[in-house]
Amino acid sequence: MQSRMKHPVEVLPESMKALQALNGSSEGLPYVTRKLVHLRASQINGCSVCVDMHARELKRAGESDHRIYAVAAWRDTPWFTDAERAALALTEAVTRLADRPDPVPDEIWNEAKRHYDAPAMAALLVQIALINVWNRLNVPIKLVASGALS
Numbered sequence: 001m002q003s004r005m006k007h008p009v010e011v012l013p014e015s016m017k018a019l020q021a022l023n024g025s026s027e028g029l030p031y032v033t034r035k036l037v038h039l040r041a042s043q044i045n046g047c048s049v050c051v052d053m054h055a056r057e058l059k060r061a062g063e064s065d066h067r068i069y070a071v072a073a074w075r076d077t078p079w080f081t082d083a084e085r086a087a088l089a090l091t092e093a094v095t096r097l098a099d100r101p102d103p104v105p106d107e108i109w110n111e112a113k114r115h116y117d118a119p120a121m122a123a124l125l126v127q128i129a130l131i132n133v134w135n136r137l138n139v140p141i142k143l144v145a146s147g148a149l150s
Contacts, residue, residue, distance in 0.1 A: 004141045022130050026123035029116075032061055033087050036080075037124070038131040039071050040088050041095045045135035052145040083115035087124055094128045 009016035035058045042050035058068050070077040074088050090104070090112045097103040116124055137143075 001142070001144045003143050007141065007143065008137050019130065019133065022126060026126040026130075028119050029123040029127060032058065032063060033084060033124075034127050035061065035063075036071060036084055037087055037091045037127050039068070040074070040091045041128060041131045042135055043072050044092065044095050045132065045139060047135040047138050047143075048145040049138050049143045050131065050135055086112040086115045090124065091128050094125070095132055 005011075009019065035054050038050060039054040039058065042054060055068050059065075064079070066077070067079045070079055071088070074080050074085060080088070086108075089108045093104045093108050112124065113121060
């Protein structure tokens with residue numbers, strides 16, 4: 001397997017700086033929550049590089065295999081907190097904006113707001129947007145998962 005082109009952030013280095021700045025602006029969200037959000041959006045978007053990377057990051061952070069393997073089926077497992085479930089539901093809604101007439105229903109929004117104050121909610125939204133940007137850069141160029149973070 002080979003990527004179609006050099007990664008866009010390598011071609012346009014200022015874009016990498018911008019994405020890193022965006023990531024740094026939203027560090028108020030717990031690390032594990034960020035990585036669960038990144039993993040779930042990447043699963044939805046079919047970004048093999050990000051699925052591999054974020055699963056490995058969660059493992060290194062001490063997360064159990066049960067939790068990592070179950071992210072795609074989080075609704076049907078007992079291994080996630082209510083706050084993590086709210087973040088995952090919001091992640092799915094924001095990642096799938098075009099899939100329904102009311103992409104982020106009040107029920108999903110209000111449940112997330114119940115668990116996250118304004119700065120954490122803003123950080124959550126920025127992290128969801130950020131991982132979707134990374135997925136949309138990686139998938140079209142067919143960036144190959146390398147497992148380099150093991």
